[in-house]
Amino acid sequence: MTIFNLLDRISANLPDTQQATSRRALFTSVADLGKKMAVAAVPIGAATTVYSPKAFAQENSVIDVLNFALLLEYLESEYYIKGLDSGVIPSGSDEEKVFMQISKHESAHVEFLKAAISGSGGDPIDKPEFDFSARGNFWPFHKYKDFLVLSQAFEDTGVRAYKGQAANLIGNDAVLTAALQIHSVEASHASKVRRIRGLKGWITEDERGDGMPAATQAVYDGEDQLVQAGIDLTSLTAFGADSATESYDEPLTKEEVTAIASLFLV
Amino acid sequence: MFTTTSRPDGLAKPKENQRNSRRSFLKYGSASLAAAGVVFSGCKELEDLIPKPPKDKPKMVSLGSGDIGILNYAYTLEQLEAAFYEMVMLKPYGGMTFEEALILEDLKRHEVIHREFYQKVLGKDGIPALEFDFSGIDFSSRHSVLSTARTFEDLGVAAYNGAGQLLESPDLLLIAGKIVSVEARHAAAIKSVFDTDPTAFAGDDVIDENGLGQALSTKTVLASAAAFIKTEIDGSDLPKA
Numbered sequence: 132m133t134i135f136n137l138l139d140r141i142s143a144n145l146p147d148t149q150q151a152t153s154r155r156a157l158f159t160s161v162a163d164l165g166k167k168m169a170v171a172a173v174p175i176g177a178a179t180t181v182y183s184p185k186a187f188a189q190e191n192s193v194i195d196v197l198n199f200a201l202l203l204e205y206l207e208s209e210y211y212i213k214g215l216d217s218g219v220i221p222s223g224s225d226e227e228k229v230f231m232q233i234s235k236h237e238s239a240h241v242e243f244l245k246a247a248i249s250g251s252g253g254d255p256i257d258k259p260e261f262d263f264s265a266r267g268n269f270w271p272f273h274k275y276k277d278f279l280v281l282s283q284a285f286e287d288t289g290v291r292a293y294k295g296q297a298a299n300l301i302g303n304d305a306v307l308t309a310a311l312q313i314h315s316v317e318a319s320h321a322s323k324v325r326r327i328r329g330l331k332g333w334i335t336e337d338e339r340g341d342g343m344p345a346a347t348q349a350v351y352d353g354e355d356q357l358v359q360a361g362i363d364l365t366s367l368t369a370f371g372a373d374s375a376t377e378s379y380d381e382p383l384t385k386e387e388v389t390a391i392a393s394l395f396l397v
Numbered sequence: 398m399f400t401t402t403s404r405p406d407g408l409a410k411p412k413e414n415q416r417n418s419r420r421s422f423l424k425y426g427s428a429s430l431a432a433a434g435v436v437f438s439g440c441k442e443l444e445d446l447i448p449k450p451p452k453d454k455p456k457m458v459s460l461g462s463g464d465i466g467i468l469n470y471a472y473t474l475e476q477l478e479a480a481f482y483e484m485v486m487l488k489p490y491g492g493m494t495f496e497e498a499l500i501l502e503d504l505k506r507h508e509v510i511h512r513e514f515y516q517k518v519l520g521k522d523g524i525p526a527l528e529f530d531f532s533g534i535d536f537s538s539r540h541s542v543l544s545t546a547r548t549f550e551d552l553g554v555a556a557y558n559g560a561g562q563l564l565e566s567p568d569l570l571l572i573a574g575k576i577v578s579v580e581a582r583h584a585a586a587i588k589s590v591f592d593t594d595p596t597a598f599a600g601d602d603v604i605d606e607n608g609l610g611q612a613l614s615t616k617t618v619l620a621s622a623a624a625f626i627k628t629e630i631d632g633s634d635l636p637k638a
Contacts, residue, residue, distance in 0.1 A: 228596055229595050229596065231596075232595075232596040232598075236599065238608075239608030240607075240608045242607075243608060243609070294571070294574040294578065297571065298570055301565075301567055304562035307561055308559070308562050308612050309609060311557070311558045311574070311612065312609035312610045313609060313610070314574065314578060315557075315558055315577055315578060315580075315581040316599060316604055316608055316609065318577075318579075318582050319581045319585040319598055319599040319604075321582065322581070322584075322598065323589060323598040323599065331499075332500075333507070333582045359514060359575070360518055360568070362518065367513035367517060368513055370506045374507065374510060377503065377506075377579070378506070378507040378510040378511060378579055379575040379576060380574075380579055380582075381575065382575070
């Protein structure tokens with residue numbers, strides 16, 4: 132299949148369809164998209180097709196969500212590429228292998244999202260210029276401690292960001308599933324980085340954890356929910372509030388995530 | 398008091414205003430599905446959603462259909478995980494390190510909370526407590542316990558990832574999202590103490606070249622879980638992708 136056929140098929144199957152079969156087809160297409168794009172290396176903006184006005188609104192919001200995700204992935208992927216290039220991570224260490232693995236995923240997410248946005252008829256945003264010092268507050272490419280701090284903050288933010296957007300993707304099964312698949316990968320990263328920093332892999336109450344500066348607290352605010360779907364979790368077992376809050380991760384809104392990310396935008 | 402937009406049972410129309418739906422759910426959230434069941438007790442459609450024990454095979458449990466079916470599907474997996482970790486901490490394997498004990502105790506607590514949560518949310522629509530077959534697990538062996546934990550956590554992540562699209566209710570999708578990331582954190586932690594490969598926490602075995610974690614169908618997940626569950630699970634009425 133050529134890249135153009137693939138895109139036509141995806142566009143033809145976009146959101147206003149109610150057919151489970153076409154949703155499945157769309158999913159298959161999106162799932163394969165990143166790989167196929169990389170191989171084809173075609174300027175894909177030209178291949179987008181025309182939509183019915185009915186489909187446009189919903190599709191537009193899906194593209195907005197994907198572009199929002201792309202911003203975060205740009206941030207993460209550039210962060211790890213620069214971190215690995217800088218020599219701040221102990222060379223030849225297991226931790227270097229950890230960050231190479233994370234970097235591989237974040238770069239793949241960027242390519243995947245760009246392809247998914249183009250394939251859905253949208254324009255991927257350009258990569259902005261980042262200031263990972265957050266105006267001189269962090270030195271992640273000189274101090275390994277700072278590198279780990281921001282890595283934890285970015286991964287825990289990523290988990291909350293994807294979670295907060297999932298409901299906006301209902302009706303577009305392929306994109307929703309892909310977003311969930313990225314979401315769980317961000318959570319595995321977060322767990323690993325937290326453990327490297329000597330913390331539990333999960334978030335207790337709304338604690339940012341030892342060694343995390345107060346500037347990162349916005350990443351953890353609101354994680355201390357005890358009530359889920361109207362049920363007080365502490366009434367269910369004798370394990371107490373810490374375990375209850377650890378058992379559920381909380382979402383962040385687009386605005387909350389943007390406020391965090393914008394600290395690192397030039 | 399329930400409007401149609403607040404029905405968290407998968408019957409809500411997909412095109413309706415999701416903001417209203419969410420507000421209604423939050424407002425009446427404490428009433429949960431049990432209340433929805435009461436309100437709709439006269440509704441034939443809903444009665445069809447409620448799992449019934451088949452008459453001829455009492456050892457078989459039907460998960461039901463719609464969002465309730467998916468909740469029962471998640472409840473099945475949480476029951477499995479919780480029962481496993483309860484057993485692990487009841488009879489800790491020899492040489493369990495302090496770090497391993499901390500992780501496994503937390504995992505037990507989290508999974509028990511998930512299990513109890515689903516039981517409460519589902520109320521009378523919930524499947525009964527399942528019977529498990531852990532005869533294939535050697536609880537005195539670190540390798541057996543940790544490799545099983547890894548299997549269960551990976552299975553949980555892949556199950557939630559695959560089932561998200563099957564949920565109609567945005568509120569239930571959010572709940573599932575809140576749980577699945579914790580399962581993914583578990584999987585990474587177990588692998589970081591069990592696997593020697595430093596990349597195993599998010600290894601190429603479960604994450605593809607696009608950086609996407611696994612998403613499995615209900616059928617595949619139930620077939621994998623069946624090896625550990627004595628009760629026969631019927632997921633044939635679950636929504637399909």
